[in-house]
Amino acid sequence: MSLPLHASCHLDVGAIGQGTALGWTGGGTRDTECIQTLRLGIDLGMTVVDTAPIYEDGRAEQVVGRALLGRRTEAFLATKFSPEDSRRDDVIRSAEASLRRLRTDWIDLLQVHWPHSTIPLSESLEGMVRLVEQGKVRHLGLGNCTDAQIADAVAGPAGPHLLSVQQEYSLADRTVESGTLPLCNEHQLWLLAYSPLARGKIAPEDPRAAVLMEVAADYECSVAQVVLAWLRRDPCVLPIPRCGRESHLRENAAAATIGLADEDVARIDRAYAMRLEPVSTDEIVVPAGERVYTTLREARENRFELVPGPTDLATKIADGEMLKPIKVAVDRDDPRGLYRLLEGRVRYWAWVIAFDGKRPIPAVIEGLEEG
Numbered sequence: 001m002s003l004p005l006h007a008s009c010h011l012d013v014g015a016i017g018q019g020t021a022l023g024w025t026g027g028g029t030r031d032t033e034c035i036q037t038l039r040l041g042i043d044l045g046m047t048v049v050d051t052a053p054i055y056e057d058g059r060a061e062q063v064v065g066r067a068l069l070g071r072r073t074e075a076f077l078a079t080k081f082s083p084e085d086s087r088r089d090d091v092i093r094s095a096e097a098s099l100r101r102l103r104t105d106w107i108d109l110l111q112v113h114w115p116h117s118t119i120p121l122s123e124s125l126e127g128m129v130r131l132v133e134q135g136k137v138r139h140l141g142l143g144n145c146t147d148a149q150i151a152d153a154v155a156g157p158a159g160p161h162l163l164s165v166q167q168e169y170s171l172a173d174r175t176v177e178s179g180t181l182p183l184c185n186e187h188q189l190w191l192l193a194y195s196p197l198a199r200g201k202i203a204p205e206d207p208r209a210a211v212l213m214e215v216a217a218d219y220e221c222s223v224a225q226v227v228l229a230w231l232r233r234d235p236c237v238l239p240i241p242r243c244g245r246e247s248h249l250r251e252n253a254a255a256a257t258i259g260l261a262d263e264d265v266a267r268i269d270r271a272y273a274m275r276l277e278p279v280s281t282d283e284i285v286v287p288a289g290e291r292v293y294t295t296l297r298e299a300r301e302n303r304f305e306l307v308p309g310p311t312d313l314a315t316k317i318a319d320g321e322m323l324k325p326i327k328v329a330v331d332r333d334d335p336r337g338l339y340r341l342l343e344g345r346v347r348y349w350a351w352v353i354a355f356d357g358k359r360p361i362p363a364v365i366e367g368l369e370e371g
């Protein structure tokens with residue numbers, strides 16, 4: 001099973017890939033298991049392997065490198081560089097360090113992980129193109145970019161090397177459908193759908209999941225397979241689920257052969273229509289967490305040196321740049337009926353700073369029953 005080919009290359013890769021983020025190796029406790037699963041995934045046709053220097057501080061790349069020893073040509077290896085390495089020479093240095101960790105001479109796809117808020121994307125792309133010229137990288141990809149950045153990059157000098165865009169895309173987050181997905185179709189770019197299984201949280205207790213269960217029963221498959229098949233209804237989408245368990249891996253590989261009937265796609269579309277609501281920023285509580293600002297003062301100080309920081313991003317928002325909506329949930333334990341912030345900790349504070357807390361922020365509200 002392969003995806004439509006990008007105009008400038010002829011690639012035959014599996015329709016579903018393998019992700020390696022978020023505690024994939026358990027900080028080293030599961031290296032051997034990860035190596036076995038990754039190799040089995042390749043045997044089953046999941047040849048696109050997505051990793052990044054930032055995943056477990058380089059460990060994920062090292063484990064991928066070990067898994068691919070002797071099998072490098074069977075995989076389509078995708079990695080990234082971090083925002084702090086967005087200067088031209090830093091992009092090159094970062095990719096060279098990835099090559100060492102990955103124990104290979106070439107990267108099939110080098111992607112922008114997140115664009116830097118002040119370093120122009122065009123500068124990073126210059127470094128990326130240089131790596132292609134040096135033969136160290138075969139194709140280029142964007143990630144977490146705005147549609148305007150994607151369109152500019154396609155039209156610029158890196159355009160002929162661009163193969164993909166990596167954005168979050170799942171039933172829980174369908175933001176890409178309003179702009180990025182049509183752009184990918186127009187320019188024949190792959191959309192690498194990250195967190196395709198909503199980080200394992202397609203909740204059975206969500207009333208909408210009943211539709212998924214019915215469809216799964218009809219196709220004699222699992223709910224996760226229905227979700228992956230639903231994503232693949234658009235041929236430019238390539239989901240990259242992460243899985244630790246062999247049973248999950250086998251399921252995900254088999255999902256590449258499931259084609260949903262149009263009426264089933266439509267039922268799922270209706271049940272999971274993404275509802276964006278304007279929410280007053282003072283009705284949102286930011287729960288404490290690692291590297292999370294819970295007050296406006298902390299956000300302005302940006303002591304964790306997040307890139308982009310809330311103030312940098314606020315400038316872009318005030319200039320009219322569209323961002324992915326934040327996600328909130330009704331906090332059922334809160335007597336004041338406030339919302340709890342689930343995703344978008346920097347975007348939330350940036351919005352508050354940009355509009356002085358006076359403008360409601362567009363949010364996806366999880367757990368709202370469809371009206």
Ligand code: NAP
Binds near residue numbers: 051244
């Ligand atoms: P995900 O793939 O949506 O979800 C991973 C979770 O789903 C794991 O808990 C896994 O459990 C479970 N799972 C996998 N297959 C399953 C199945 N068949 N049935 C039931 N559960 C299943 O989340 P993710 O890791 O956030 O995203 C995937 C990849 O996208 C990452 O690994 C990374 O490569 C990429 N990513 C990129 C960015 C970016 O900014 N570019 C951000 C996030 C993620 P087990 O481990 O138990 O199998």
